[in-house]
Amino acid sequence: MKHIISPTDLTVSELRELLDLAEEIIRDPKKYSDICHGKKLATLFYEPSTRTRLSFEAAMLNLGGSVLGFSSADSSSAAKGESVADTIRVISYYADICAMRHPKEGAPLVASLYSSIPIINAGDGGHNHPTQTFTDLLTIKNLKGRLDCLTVGFCGDLKFGRTVHSLIGALSRYKNTKFVLISPEELMLPAYIREEVIEANH
DSSP: OOOBSSGGGSOHHHHHHHHHHHHHHHHOGGGGTTTTTTOEEEEEESSOOSHHHHHHHHHHHHTTOEEEEESSGGGSGGGGTOOHHHHHHHHHHHOSEEEEEESSTTHHHHHHHHOSSOEEEEEETTTBOHHHHHHHHHHHHHHHSOSSSOEEEEESOOSSOHHHHHHHHHHTTSTTOEEEEEOOGGGOOOHHHIIIIIGGGO
């Protein structure tokens, strides 16, 4: 069982296989329209989401599965003080896989420690958003024909932007990748990403 908390939880080889599969599903959706028959996806969204939550739900339905879950913490037992650990222990009996979004960094990782089903991080605070990264990588691959030897620019909020953190982490593993980072000083890329991710891979 593999959890996806960070895009780097997948090796470059596994990521290639995932993107190839995504392209195959796009080309021939009917071939995969029943592959998740009898399977349930739990969507645990502790903060508001439109595109991410609905894309998870649409994907599961398109693959023949079903969906259960909540779209805000207020509509769950979290509003009564239930911990992430207790929630995921229960949800593990109801579903086969779980997509979780949470305002606190590290919450999906905590969930993975108590879960008997795979946890997919659908965004945790300003930390990570791996599934958005996979979509971004597929888009870049389709537009540029490759994921290595690229110069990629990021502009704006580089401090709290979880999509930026995830995408930089994933792209930094491809050879000859360069980054151009533009932001106000107060919104610069966190030092830990610069040191642990970029410098460690170059």
